[in-house]
Amino acid sequence: MIRIEHISKRFKKLQALDDITVQLIKGQVVSLIGPNGSGKTTLIKSILGMVRPDKGKIFVDESPINGDPDYRKKIGYMPQIGRYPDNMKVGQLFKMLRNIRNADEKETDSFLIKHFELEKIFEKPMRTLSGGTRQKVSAAIAFLFDPAILILDEPTAGLDPLASEILKGKILEEKKKGKLILITSHILSDLDELTTHIMYMQDGKMQFFNDIETLQEETGELRLGKAIARIMKGEKTDKNWIDKMFEPENDEKIF
Amino acid sequence: MTKKYFSFFMMKLSRYVLYDILRSKIIIAYTLFLFIVSMSMFQMEENSSKAMLSLLNIILIVLPLISLIFTTIHYYNSYEFIELMASQPMGRTRIILSEFAGVSLSLLSAFLIGVGIPIFLFAANETGFALLFTGSALTLVFTSLAFFASVRARDKARGIGAALLLWFYFALIYDGLILLLTFNLTDYPLEKIILALVSLNPIDIGRIFVVLKMDISALMGVTSALYKDFFGSGTGILFTTGIMLLWIVIPLWLAVRKFRKKDL
Numbered sequence: 001m002i003r004i005e006h007i008s009k010r011f012k013k014l015q016a017l018d019d020i021t022v023q024l025i026k027g028q029v030v031s032l033i034g035p036n037g038s039g040k041t042t043l044i045k046s047i048l049g050m051v052r053p054d055k056g057k058i059f060v061d062e063s064p065i066n067g068d069p070d071y072r073k074k075i076g077y078m079p080q081i082g083r084y085p086d087n088m089k090v091g092q093l094f095k096m097l098r099n100i101r102n103a104d105e106k107e108t109d110s111f112l113i114k115h116f117e118l119e120k121i122f123e124k125p126m127r128t129l130s131g132g133t134r135q136k137v138s139a140a141i142a143f144l145f146d147p148a149i150l151i152l153d154e155p156t157a158g159l160d161p162l163a164s165e166i167l168k169g170k171i172l173e174e175k176k177k178g179k180l181i182l183i184t185s186h187i188l189s190d191l192d193e194l195t196t197h198i199m200y201m202q203d204g205k206m207q208f209f210n211d212i213e214t215l216q217e218e219t220g221e222l223r224l225g226k227a228i229a230r231i232m233k234g235e236k237t238d239k240n241w242i243d244k245m246f247e248p249e250n251d252e253k254i255f
Numbered sequence: 256m257t258k259k260y261f262s263f264f265m266m267k268l269s270r271y272v273l274y275d276i277l278r279s280k281i282i283i284a285y286t287l288f289l290f291i292v293s294m295s296m297f298q299m300e301e302n303s304s305k306a307m308l309s310l311l312n313i314i315l316i317v318l319p320l321i322s323l324i325f326t327t328i329h330y331y332n333s334y335e336f337i338e339l340m341a342s343q344p345m346g347r348t349r350i351i352l353s354e355f356a357g358v359s360l361s362l363l364s365a366f367l368i369g370v371g372i373p374i375f376l377f378a379a380n381e382t383g384f385a386l387l388f389t390g391s392a393l394t395l396v397f398t399s400l401a402f403f404a405s406v407r408a409r410d411k412a413r414g415i416g417a418a419l420l421l422w423f424y425f426a427l428i429y430d431g432l433i434l435l436l437t438f439n440l441t442d443y444p445l446e447k448i449i450l451a452l453v454s455l456n457p458i459d460i461g462r463i464f465v466v467l468k469m470d471i472s473a474l475m476g477v478t479s480a481l482y483k484d485f486f487g488s489g490t491g492i493l494f495t496t497g498i499m500l501l502w503i504v505i506p507l508w509l510a511v512r513k514f515r516k517k518d519l
Contacts, residue, residue, distance in 0.1 A: 011518075045518075045519075048341075048342055049341070050338070050341050050342060050518065050519040051518045051519070052516055052517075052518060068346075069344050069345055069346040069347075069349075070344050071344070072342065072343060072344040072345075073344040077342045079342070083334075083335040083338060083339075084335050084336075084339060085275065085333065085335050085336045085339070086332075087275060087278055087279075088275075088336075096271055097343065099267065100267055100268065100340075100343065100345070101343070101344070
């Protein structure tokens with residue numbers, strides 16, 4: 001469904017993406033992980049055509065993405081930091097998105113609008129919303145048009161546990177429908193139950209892309225997080241980051 | 256079919272741009288300002304062509320400045336909207352042209368209401384229409400230039416800075432340079448060269464276009480007679496329209512080209 005061929009992107013001094021080649025297919029739930037500034041968001045924005053790569057090609061459903069913007073109909077995108085027109089009210093935002101796609105309210109997927117109880121704040125302007133509420137709006141927009149591909153950039157960061165569970169349930173449901181779901185996250189444990197594939201990035205390079213079973217076989221660990229930690233230790237990459245990532249998990253066990 | 260779809264889509268987006276602009280109320284204040292200034296000019300001056308001259312001078316200074324600043328600020332304020340649209344199935348050209356359509360339409364209506372109504376009431380003659388034509392053209396030219404500057408500039412401060420520089424250049428510095436040139440080369444026949452140089456500044460060409468429609472132009476000597484021959488004729492009108500069109504289309508085209516390649 002998404003084929004990325006040798007893409008590179010440089011921002012001034014920073015090599016954000018360095019010759020990345022990967023193919024993602026239907027039914028996969030891919031966890032894109034890596035430290036801050038490793039190029040995860042740049043990769044996602046390249047798929048969406050918001051960042052223009054210096055080199056390489058991206059195909060969505062076998063057609064290259066430069067040219068017709070219609071391929072974005074197939075993609076639901078939830079940004080890391082959702083930024084919306086300040087003066088627009090929440091209700092207007094949804095109405096506008098439906099309007100520009102010529103979609104009726106009945107045709108769209110309002111599951112998250114309903115379960116996040118966004119209707120209550122339909123009259124509020126976007127600028128008054130808290131970070132978490134914004135995230136809820138972003139999530140509801142991503143799922144609104146029942147897209148075949150979902151790209152979620154740090155979906156659970158900033159959400160309260162309840163909302164986080166609702167979102168996870170929704171992702172699981174979409175997974176069952178055989179959609180391609182690409183999720184970036186720092187918190188590994190959050191995604192354990194959903195993920196089928198892991199893609200690990202560092203310094204703009206893709207370190208590995210594997211399915212969970214292979215990872216677990218190779219490392220003999222059941223927990224995803226630990227499996228990755230093993231892999232990381234085996235490969236000579238920056239171990240500090242992965243150690244830091246597991247600190248809260250150790251705390252959990254102590255208390 | 257695709258073309259129809261295209262314009263339909265544009266209107267749809269422009270509608271939201273317009274809606275956003277109208278809500279900020281700045282454009283309404285601008286309309287009122289233009290209306291009050293024009294009305295008071297016509298009220299104060301007995302002679303309507305004198306009033307026209309004062310109005311022309313105000314318009315030539317204020318219109319480009321407001322168009323540049325308003326467009327630049329609007330562009331940066333709607334960055335979120337642009338970003339959101341870019342993640343939807345919508346081409347970059349569509350997005351930027353809708354923004355342009357929305358901004359230029361609102362600035363244009365502000366001008367046509369604010370200045371157009373007084374002119375219709377007090378000076379519905381050839382000069383009046385020339386003034387309306389020049390004002391409309393200048394609004395579009397400077398909106399287009401502002402889009403070019405803001406798409407290129409990396410942040411708001413640079414964008415507004417660039418817009419102000421453009422205004423200084425076209426409204427003040429350029430005229431100074433031409434004056435310097437004529438002053439130093441008075442012995443040479445410069446009329447044609449100056450005519451060419453003037454075409455490089457939309458404000459100047461607009462000024463000449465209107466002034467030569469006024470009676471006072473007879474007072475301005477031989478040079479003016481030459482220009483009057485040229486600008487008074489059909490070719491002159493075509494020439495002015497053509498130059499103005501180029502000044503609208505080229506910066507806009509450059510802005511679209513840059514915007515298509517830009518990282519959002």
